[in-house]
Amino acid sequence: MSQPAAVEPIGKRERTKAANRQAILAAARRVFAQLGYEAATVRDIIRGTELASGTFYNYFKSKEEVFEALADDGARRFKPILRRARENARSFEDYLHSAFVAYFRFIVEDNQLEGRPIDERRPHLRLDTPEMMAVYLEVRQGLEEAIAHGDAPRVDADYLACACIGIAQEVGTAMLRRVPPDIDAAADFATGLILKGLGGAPRQS
Amino acid sequence: MSQPAAVEPIGKRERTKAANRQAILAAARRVFAQLGYEAATVRDIIRGTELASGTFYNYFKSKEEVFEALADDGARRFKPILRRARENARSFEDYLHSAFVAYFRFIVEDNQLEGRPIDERRPHLRLDTPEMMAVYLEVRQGLEEAIAHGDAPRVDADYLACACIGIAQEVGTAMLRRVPPDIDAAADFATGLILKGLGGAPRQS
C-alpha cells in the first residue's frame, strides 16, 4: 500500500491525545449519569478510563471543566441545528416550532443513559461559557430577525430570548418526566404560548 | 419581675438549638454568596459560626441539606405571598402580574449580599423537595382555577405551570443582570407574553 495508515492520523502523539480526551469525556458522561454530578469525583471519572489520576489534569483542571466541555460539545452540536431551522423556516411560527422540536429531540437523546434523575446529572447550567453564549445569541438573533422582518412585534429581544430558553428548559424537563415523551405536543404547546399566549396554546385533549 | 424571662423561651435547650440552627443557616448564606455553592465546604460554613465541626452534623447531614433548608425557607416564605396574590386578584391578568412582581421582588431581595454571581450561589435548583413542590402546586392550582373559571383556555396545566416558572426564572435572572433591576417592566413583559403571546408583550420603548 502506498498509504500505510490513512489520511487522518497525523501522528501517534496527537491521536492518543484526542483519544484520551474523548475517553475522559465518555467516562464523565457515564459517571455523571450514574452518580449524579454532585457526588461524582475526578477519581470516579478517571477510574472509568485506563488512565492514571495525574493524567486527568493534563486535560482538564477540574470536574467542573469536564462538565463545561460536555456542555460546550452539546452547544456546538446544537447551534448549527438551530441555525438551519432559522434558514429553512417558511414562517416565524415554523421557525419557533422546529427550534423547539430540535431542542426537545436533543434532550431526549442526551438522556438515554440509565442512571440518576436528569436534574442531578448537571450542576446549575451556566449560560456564560462562550459556547453557551453562542447558543443564546443564535436564539436572540433569530428573534431579532423576526422582529426586523415584521413577523414579530418590537419587544425586548433579551427578555424574549430568555423567556424562550426558560420555557424550553422547564417544559422540556416536564416532557421528559412523561413516558413516552411527546416531542411534538410539547413543541406545539411552547410555540402556541409564545406566538399567541394562552389563547394560542393547544387545548387539552 | 414576675416574669423573669418572657413567654417565648421555653428552655435553654430549645433556644440554643434554634439559635445554632439559625447561625449555621446564616453562615451558609454568607459562604455560598462569597465562595459560590460548589466551592463552599461544610468546614467553611461551620467556621463562620462559633461551633465545632462535629456540631454541624447534629443539625444537617451535608452542605446540600443546608442549601435545601435555605431553599425551603424561601419557598415557605414565598408560597403564602403567592396565595394571597391569588386571593386578592381582581382578574387573571392581575393575578399573573402580581405573582411575577412578588417573585421578582423576592429574588432581588435574596441577592442583596455581595459576592459571587448569582448563578454560582446555588446548585441546580431541585423542584422535588416538599416545599418546592408546594410552590409548584400553588402555581399550578392558581392556573387551574383560572381555567376552571373560564379566565384561561383549557390548556395543559402542568406545561403551563412549568412554562411560567421557566419564564420567571430566566427573565428574573436577566432582570438581575440589569442595573437597576426594573421589577415592573419585567413583570409586564412576562404577564403580556403569557396572556397574549408576543402580541401582548410590551413594545420596546
Add this chain to the structure above:
DNA sequence: CCGGAAGTTGACGTGTCGTCATTTTTGTGA
C-alpha cells in the same frame, strides 16, 4: 539509533469528609 521533548504515572502533602468517645451543659426529682 540517539537525544530530547512530550506525555504518563502514582506517591505525596494538604485538607475535607463523617464518626464517635469524651466532655460539657441542661433539666429533673429527691
Add this chain to the structure above:
DNA sequence: TCACAAAAATGACGACACGTCAACTTCCGG
C-alpha cells in the same frame, strides 16, 4: 441544693479526594 441522667458540643481520627511533581516511558526528528 445537689446529684444524676439525658442531651448536646467538642475535636481528634481514619478514610479518602484534592492537585502537584519528580521519575519514568513513549514518541519524533535528525
